[in-house]
Amino acid sequence: MGATKTDQFTPRQNRIAKLAKAVGHPARVAIIEHLLKVDQCICGDIVSELPLAQPTVSQHLKELKNAGLIKGEVEGNSICYCLDHEAFKALDEYFSEVVSAKTSAECC
Amino acid sequence: MGATKTDQFTPRQNRIAKLAKAVGHPARVAIIEHLLKVDQCICGDIVSELPLAQPTVSQHLKELKNAGLIKGEVEGNSICYCLDHEAFKALDEYFSEVVSAKTSAECC
DNA sequence: TTGGTATATCGTAATATTACGATATACGGT
DNA sequence: ACCGTATATCGTAATATTACGATATACCAA
Numbered sequence: 001m002g003a004t005k006t007d008q009f010t011p012r013q014n015r016i017a018k019l020a021k022a023v024g025h026p027a028r029v030a031i032i033e034h035l036l037k038v039d040q041c042i043c044g045d046i047v048s049e050l051p052l053a054q055p056t057v058s059q060h061l062k063e064l065k066n067a068g069l070i071k072g073e074v075e076g077n078s079i080c081y082c083l084d085h086e087a088f089k090a091l092d093e094y095f096s097e098v099v100s101a102k103t104s105a106e107c108c
Numbered sequence: 109m110g111a112t113k114t115d116q117f118t119p120r121q122n123r124i125a126k127l128a129k130a131v132g133h134p135a136r137v138a139i140i141e142h143l144l145k146v147d148q149c150i151c152g153d154i155v156s157e158l159p160l161a162q163p164t165v166s167q168h169l170k171e172l173k174n175a176g177l178i179k180g181e182v183e184g185n186s187i188c189y190c191l192d193h194e195a196f197k198a199l200d201e202y203f204s205e206v207v208s209a210k211t212s213a214e215c216c
Numbered sequence: 217t218t219g220g221t222a223t224a225t226c227g228t229a230a231t232a233t234t235a236c237g238a239t240a241t242a243c244g245g246t
Numbered sequence: 247a248c249c250g251t252a253t254a255t256c257g258t259a260a261t262a263t264t265a266c267g268a269t270a271t272a273c274c275a276a
Contacts, residue, residue: 003228008159009134024129026117051116095200110260
């Protein structure tokens, strides 16, 4: 026990969960924020922006990439990562749906 | 080591991460979906909708509540939980911002 | 008050995540 | 070829999450 029963849920549920999970760490939120701020692909400098050691940052980047939130490759002596717009759009659409489906029932 | 360094990040980063993390499990996405579908507070029946045992579902509900995504209380022999609209709005706004901040730089 | 039903909590095993030192890899400059 | 810089991977310790059986709690109905 302990492992998530991925196969028991729908592909959509798993996809949203995977994307949201990747956003579910402040370091990764900070990385996303930084990618937005520099308004272009990261070419170095991520580590110095975060209060974490270099291997830890690398690991977070790997998870963001694995979840499909960022894309890019290492280019020579620096990395070139940027946000994957499609993934964020999927999240945006999901939460828009939830918000707009607001029910009239407010018993709590 | 191993614990998230929460105090090293901004409150906003931590808040978004906390909310997103709570969505980051397919069982919890399924619970949210169910809450939307029944279009009202849950009055029983969550366990039978999910492929998980009752204590596990209860634990997931606790986490959703702890993160602020749902609110409600136990009422007699059934629970009365519903989505906390504000929390989802916060997520919606966050991802809208990210999506709309799409940069022209697309080097990857 | 006893029994049935519904949810929560406890305890705990299996697994996953987080963090980082040490080390590997890869490129650019000299 | 060698060095400095930048990123990735390995190994591993600390912690968190996930899942569920057993049990507790709370309510309603008869």
